[in-house]
Amino acid sequence: MTELVIPAPAIPTIPTSTGGAFPVRRVYCIGRNYAAHVVEMGGDPNREAPFFFQKNPNNLDASGEFPYPPHSSDVHHEVELVVALKSGGSNISVEDALDHVWGYAVSLDMTRRDLQGEAKKAGRPWETGKAFERSGPIGPLQPAADLGEMNNGRIELRVNGQVRQEGDLNQMIWKVPEMIAFLSEYFELQAGDVIMSGTPSGVGAVVKGDQMDAMIEGLGTLSVKVV
Numbered sequence: 001m002t003e004l005v006i007p008a009p010a011i012p013t014i015p016t017s018t019g020g021a022f023p024v025r026r027v028y029c030i031g032r033n034y035a036a037h038v039v040e041m042g043g044d045p046n047r048e049a050p051f052f053f054q055k056n057p058n059n060l061d062a063s064g065e066f067p068y069p070p071h072s073s074d075v076h077h078e079v080e081l082v083v084a085l086k087s088g089g090s091n092i093s094v095e096d097a098l099d100h101v102w103g104y105a106v107s108l109d110m111t112r113r114d115l116q117g118e119a120k121k122a123g124r125p126w127e128t129g130k131a132f133e134r135s136g137p138i139g140p141l142q143p144a145a146d147l148g149e150m151n152n153g154r155i156e157l158r159v160n161g162q163v164r165q166e167g168d169l170n171q172m173i174w175k176v177p178e179m180i181a182f183l184s185e186y187f188e189l190q191a192g193d194v195i196m197s198g199t200p201s202g203v204g205a206v207v208k209g210d211q212m213d214a215m216i217e218g219l220g221t222l223s224v225k226v227v
Ligand code: MN
Pocket: 029, 030, 031, 078, 080, 109, 198, 199
């Protein structure tokens, strides 16, 4: 085997409720997947093809702390259901899609909204707004075998005890199997890929010191302090 010329970076992992750790290969994020959020972001709520962007695998962070990032004064919370794949492929059918799911978790797609807004206006990519250090607080992955299909259930985000975002997983425009099928037409999905499935309406800014409690029925609460 060829010797590595520098030490290999650690493989990012997500803790699981079974005690093991889930290794992460890629992080896909779906944009505008709840109609009320499409409206609040100035979009057309009619069903359009889903679109995706990516975070970096090592942006996921299960520490329970979110360091307020530099170069922004408008950092928003987006509570999202995460889907983690145990296998993949290309051109996966909607019918077969759930066979590839290992489990689910609660996450936050933290966003420098000011930088994302500038990028949108200029027709530039979103990485500075979306794919920064520790921008993906995440709770433990829980096996799909225990949960069943996560196609309904309350999803909410409280800041300092006050409800900011609320919705139901059944309001997703593109359901979990459809997301997997769609993504697999463009990318070869593999074990270790995770999908952040979009956020309900009510996104808003946080400041240092805020306590975020993200909850999805069946998965429990992810508590994250803005530091
Ligand atoms: Mn999002």
